[in-house]
Amino acid sequence: MAIDFNKLxxxxxxxxxxxxxxxxxxxxxxSATAFFQIRDGEGWExxxxxxxxxxxxxxxxxxxxxxxxxxxxxxEKKVLVPARFYMYMVYGSNVMKIDLISQRVDKSxxxxxxxxxxxxxxxxxxxxxxxxxxxxxxxxYVWGYAESNLPAPVWPExxxxxxxxxxxxxxxxxxxxxxxxxxxxxxxKL
Numbered sequence: 001m002a003i004d005f006n007k008l009x010x011x012x013x014x015x016x017x018x019x020x021x022x023x024x025x026x027x028x029x030x031s032a033t034a035f036f037q038i039r040d041g042e043g044w045e046x047x048x049x050x051x052x053x054x055x056x057x058x059x060x061x062x063x064x065x066x067x068x069x070x071x072x073x074x075x076e077k078k079v080l081v082p083a084r085f086y087m088y089m090v091y092g093s094n095v096m097k098i099d100l101i102s103q104r105v106d107k108s109x110x111x112x113x114x115x116x117x118x119x120x121x122x123x124x125x126x127x128x129x130x131x132x133x134x135x136x137x138x139x140x141y142v143w144g145y146a147e148s149n150l151p152a153p154v155w156p157e158x159x160x161x162x163x164x165x166x167x168x169x170x171x172x173x174x175x176x177x178x179x180x181x182x183x184x185x186x187x188x189k190l
Contacts, residue, residue: 025087025159025169027062029099029118032133035091035146037153040126043161044087048103050074051083052175054182063100064182065166066175073183074175086122087165089153091129091146096156098169117141 030036052074053063063083066074074080083100090097101115101122117140121132129146159165175182184190 025096025098025165027098027100027169030088030090030097030132033131035129035131035150036088036125037091037127037129038122038125039087039089039153039155039162043163045162046084046086046122047162047166048082048084049100049166051081051100052079052182053081054185062173064173064175065170070175070178070180070183073186077186079186084119085162085166087162088122088125089155091150091153094154098165113138113140 050066050068050071051063052066053061063081066080071080082103084103085098085100087096087098089095099122101118103111103115105111114134118132121130121141121143124130124143124145125132129150130143131146132141132143134140135142159168177183
């Protein structure tokens with residue numbers, strides 16, 4: 001016997017507003033197989049901050065943000081790197097990450113070709129789904145676009161701007177004290 005739904009009391013369907021919020025953000029560039037888009041708009045303009053990445057066997061080791069008052073320690077060792085920060089989303093997974101591109105210049109005052117081409121790609125990725133990979137023979141990145149008209153990313157309401165996103169991604173990775181273990185390592189201090 002089939003259920004007669006007309007004889008069942010139907011309750012109202014209250015609309016509950018859910019605010020999408022990121023609780024955690026990681027740092028890293030998009031994989032060569034991912035289509036991604038850069039978050040753009042007011043509050044999402046790239047910023048340049050001082051960073052330090054410790055020596056590590058892992059090429060994906062988490063960099064640190066370095067407060068200006070401690071930058072000299074890292075500058076003396078030539079390991080302080082100004083970096084331009086972006087936030088992006090990977091298509092199909094809603095994975096969001098922070099990426100940073102070195103702004104260190106060579107003796108002629110030029111940025112590395114990998115870095116300039118990646119920044120150019122990120123400009124395109126503000127309005128299009130882009131896939132990027134390294135052209136190792138030439139020392140730069142190349143990119144292409146999604147063949148289909150993919151839907152626009154749905155960004156969470158929080159973090160509300162790039163600085164808030166960076167704050168989230170770098171929790172526990174800020175050099176903000178003269179006794180920070182990374183400063184002690186550079187000075188050979190126990």
